[in-house]
Amino acid sequence: MKIETIAIHAGTKITDTHRPAVQPITLSTTFEHHNDSVIYTRAANPNRLALENVLAKLEHGQEAAAFSSGNAAGMSVFQALPSGSHVIAPDDMYHGLRHLLVDVFKGVLSVDFVDMTHPEQVEKHVKENTKLIWLETPSNPLLKISDIRAICDIAKIKDIPVVCDNTFATPVFQNPLDLGASIVMHSTTKYLGGHSDILGGALVTKHTDELWSRIRLVQTSGGAVPSPFDCYMLTRSIKTFPYRMKGHERNAVEIARFLQNHKNVEKVYYPGLKDHQGHEIAASQMSGYGGMLSFLVKGDAAYADQVIGKLKYYTNATSLGGVESLIERRAAVEGPNTKTPQNLIRLSVGLENLEDLIEDMGQALS
Incomplete structure (x- = not known):
């Protein structure tokens, strides 16, 4: 099967x-x-x-x-x-x-x-x-x-x-x-x-x-x-898992590309991008790159929180993998001993309409 x-x-x-x-x-x-x-x-x-x-x-x-x-x-x-x-x-x-x-x-x-x-x-x-x-x-x-x-x-x-x-x-x-x-x-x-x-x-x-x-x-x-x-x-x-994953990845690839070209984004972490440090290894052992990505905004923790606060279709919440898009400033969740950059935002890309997700992210970053 x-x-x-x-x-x-x-x-x-x-x-x-x-x-x-x-x-x-x-x-x-x-x-x-x-x-x-x-x-x-x-x-x-x-x-x-x-x-x-x-x-x-x-x-x-x-x-x-x-x-x-x-x-x-x-x-x-x-x-x-x-x-x-x-x-x-x-x-x-x-x-x-x-x-x-x-x-x-x-x-x-x-x-x-x-x-x-x-x-x-x-x-x-x-x-x-x-x-x-x-x-x-x-x-x-x-x-x-x-x-x-x-x-x-x-x-x-x-x-x-x-x-x-x-x-x-x-x-x-x-x-x-x-x-x-x-x-x-x-x-x-x-x-x-x-x-x-x-x-x-x-x-x-x-x-x-x-x-x-x-x-x-x-x-x-x-x-x-x-x-x-x-x-x-x-x-x-x-029962619907394989088809959901295809939708998560399709949206994540496009959002990663959008963020990569945005003036207020410093860096995007997504293995599907060719400039990702582990892209070649990922391509050799993965058939797709999933629905998770992280990115650094050009600013401090306060600016990252501001971006998250302006979003309409992304829920500021821990966890990942749901049909709804979830987003959080990861360092705030991991606590004082975290090694995660304070301006890093982690995104679990959901199954909403891609145009809606990109338009929402664009207005929040701007």
Whole structure:
């Protein structure tokens, strides 16, 4: 099956005797013992099994594990590592996961944050106790591009698993498992959910190895799993996901070009632009460039806030991937320890009419 067909059919597992076209929601927390199988909804639920099936197929993986949030998915990987493990992560890692490594797992795990756009920096920081390389490409919020193949080649020699956060690219435009990654991570809150009304996360594995078994143990024993209703809603949203992503990218490309030529914009970060630092690598491992971009205004934080405040069709809000365009001054969200420039604006381009979005952005910048 191609991705559009997978999205529609792989998340449907009909057990109802009336054979409905859409899988119903199974709210029961417990199930009758049958054929030596014991099901309790923290460990398994029909809606979650259907969701995990479609997620695995979208990312060309063997299995998927669904979680109650993207951070819960990432944290399960960290929890599955032996105490004292060393982790290599991007220097511009998503701040929520960075907070977990630096503060929550302080004293349990050690971490080096490196510039992943230079694979030699990854190789330089490998230690005897390195048990994980964490990738995020494109990165948040600078859209930095890491060479997945090159980093996975380094990891393979050292027998180190590579987990790649594929939230920005999505499986429509990038499949890290096909490029050598061990596990793919998603905040399903974002593009997979697509409507800013579902909280969730997921991991998809290439092989069901020892690390995956420990992640499954964390998932079922820890219980940070999505509800049947959230699984149902997410599976429903995934049915339109491939087509939504094409619209997000189409709008993002044109807005990036518009911003690139605007007199009040200093720099645009979008891997689809030929002058983007990682454009060539992105073109070699992505089939499209997604709906996320960032840009620097020619001015300070106050001017950036002024621009955002004048917009009509862009909502000043955190998160991304919804059908509505979302915008924010990222440094204000990340807090006092952020390395993000104060005049950087992050934009999640929605599915509104492109002319409306460009006209609105133009009047705000002017």
